[in-house]
Amino acid sequence: MPPPLRMSKILADFTKFGEVMELETLKQHLLSPSADSYPCSFLSLTGLLILESRSILAVNSTPFPYPEPLVWFAISLLSPHSSLPLQCRDEETIPTFAQVRSSVKSPAAQRILRRTSLALVRERIHQKRRSLDTIGKKLLDLHLLLAATLSPLDWEYIDRATAASGDLLLKKNTERQKKKFSRLPSSKKTIRANDDRRLVINMTDLTLDEPTISVLSKGLNFAPAPRSIPYSDFVGSIEQAIRKLPEEAAEEARTEISVVLKRALPPKSNISKEERDAIRALRVNRSLRQAKTRSHRCRDKEDQRHHQKDGLTGGDDQESSTTSASSTKTLWPTKNSKDGIPLRPIVSAIGSPTYNLAKYLTGVLSPYVGHCEHHIKNSTEFVKILAGIRLKETDLLVSLDVVSLFTRVPLDDTLRLLAEKFDGDTVQLFRHVLTSTYFQYHGEFYEQSDGVAMGSPLSPTIANFFMEDFEEKALSSAPLKPLLFLRYVDDTFVVWPHGRRSLDEFFDHMNCQHSSIKFTMEIEENNRLPFLDVLVSRRTDGTLGHSVYRKPTHTDLYLHGRSHHHPSQRMAVMKSLIHRAVSISDKDSLAPELKRLRKTFQQNGYDERQISKALKRSISKTNSRREDGERDDRTAKACLPYISSVSGKVARILKRFSIQAIHKPPKKIRDMLVKAKDPH
DSSP states (O other): OOOGGGHHHHHHHHHHHHHHSOHHHHHHHHHSGGGGGSOHHHHHHHHHHHOSSOOEEEETTEEEEOOOSOHHHHHHHHHHHHHHHHHHHHHTOOOGGGOOOOSOOSHHHHHHHHHHHHHHHHHHHHHHHHHHHHHHHHHHHHHHHHHHHSOHHHHHHHHHHHHHHHHHHHHHHHHHHHHHHHTSOOOOOOOOOOOHHHHEEEOSSSOOOHHHHHHHTTOTTOOOOOSSOOHHHHHHHHHHHHTTSOHHHHHHHHHHHHHHHHHOOOOOOSSOHHHHHHHHHHHHOTTEEEEESSSEEEEEHHHHHHHHHHHHTTOSSOOEEEOOOOOOEEEOOBOTTSTTOOBOOEEEOTTSTTHHHHHHHHHHHGGGSSOSTTBOOSHHHHHHHHTTOOOOTTOEEEEEEETTHHHHOOHHHHHHHHHTTSOHHHHHHHHHHHTOOEEEETTEEEEEOSSOOTTOTTHHHHHHHHHHHHHHHHHHHOSSOOSEEEEETTEEEEEEOSOHHHHHHHHHHHHTSOSSOOEEEEEOBTTEEEETTEEEEEOTTSOEEEEEOOOTTOOOOOSOTTSSSOHHHHHHHHHHHHHHHHHHOOHHHHHHHHHHHHHHHHHTTOOHHHHHHHHHHHHOHHHHHHHHHHHHTOSEEEEEEOOTTTHHHHHHHHHHTTEEEEEEOOOOHHHHHOOSSOOO
């Protein structure tokens, strides 16, 4: 038997022979007396790796079949060939193999040819993936067969040599595909992005450089591509998902996924080095605090503390007193649409002692809320109601807004109303939750002395419950009644048919009903009035038009197209906005709204292919039903960290075992800059 160090040389010799020798010659060489000096198992493996057929070779007088050889090399050759179509698809570049020509030169014909070429690129991607999946299965069978048949020493050297050859081929072909892509002409249009200076407002004395402004303008939900692969997170999530599988199937899944993870590389960075350094600098700068709304305002830490203190003591938004108790988290989002950019304290009840009880009581109270004629569920229901209204010239469109409703809900009156619906024990549970709002801020404990906490799951239901009784009593005692009175939590839409002077009297009447409940009023201007996210407009024939409404401070900033989120999550952002446009807009405003959304998506980094796909899926209900059906077939779920270079392959393997992969994005900019817990 030759020494182990000669194994790699023997394999190289036989591989070289395999490149120049015919099948019969190889067989003769393998059976020649000179081959007797080689180990029998290694001789059999080497011959089977080179033979281009499923022949049977006797090993110790025991025949065994061998799958098609050189599977490692096939995967190494196919993988880079699938990367070129992926790049072409993402950059909307037509490669040579997909170019379609026609004698018809009209603009419509060119658009048809372009769509056809892009469809061919997508089909090439699907075909390569099917080939990789097929070869991957053969590779698994080959791997298990050789590991069980060969001696450990032989298998170690063969596995090492073939893996090295495969990596070399992969590298060479990848470089070749990159060169091919660089020579292709790009046809992707350049769309001007959002104005960074409008998205990021510096309220500090510090100067923000361009990389800092650039990275902040992507939004705090932007997820930079991770620089390493979280192997432990993958393994933990996958093991939890496959534990219910049969042992043989679970082991097969482990083997396939381990091969994928072993060959995985970190994804390409989606931000520049300067932007990454800017995030690091912001993270270590303790004098800055990020306050997140649609646009981002950098505020001095001391200045923010002053605003927060005003919100806790003496501010109009919340009453509180110092106490000692277990604390919950307090969040401080800004109100960009208000003068002075006030901070609105929100007490997050998640994890608090009464959180689960609050969720239970919400289910108990919900059947008693939302059944009055003035209540609306959402903007879609509001638009449907508007379709049946016809106005007179003297009718006025009015909106009423309750000032700080949640923190102004009178608890004593609310508990009396609850006592009319529930028994004493249940009312005591409500009392316990509603009067146990405590939180900690900078070492001091606070108790909310009245109203309900913004952030508790019970608060919206309690607010609706009280307001339904409030509006019933207010409308029944009003001298003049509105033609239409629709309320969504603290916003009310009114059609007033009695003239401007009587409207002021009605407004005073509503403000006199309870000392805690006060309204602001807005009257239509230029025959238009915003309500929720709907802009209601009066038509000449008396009907009401409706379109999507955005506040003047709206920046059109959404999840960036280059954020390291799963494609389905980025697609969901576009689909939800398109769904809102279709649900709210009338026939006259739908086309302009979709045109604006297309431009907005482009400014947020989405390409034309993604936008067209989102439009098609949002409008087609058939696709939605099909996707829902596919999700229902899954028997288990695996929550995986999303890594663009790995997660898709792992998800396709899990899919074969009826396991649905749920992709969780990596750390977002918000997670890197903002601490949810108050510093003490």
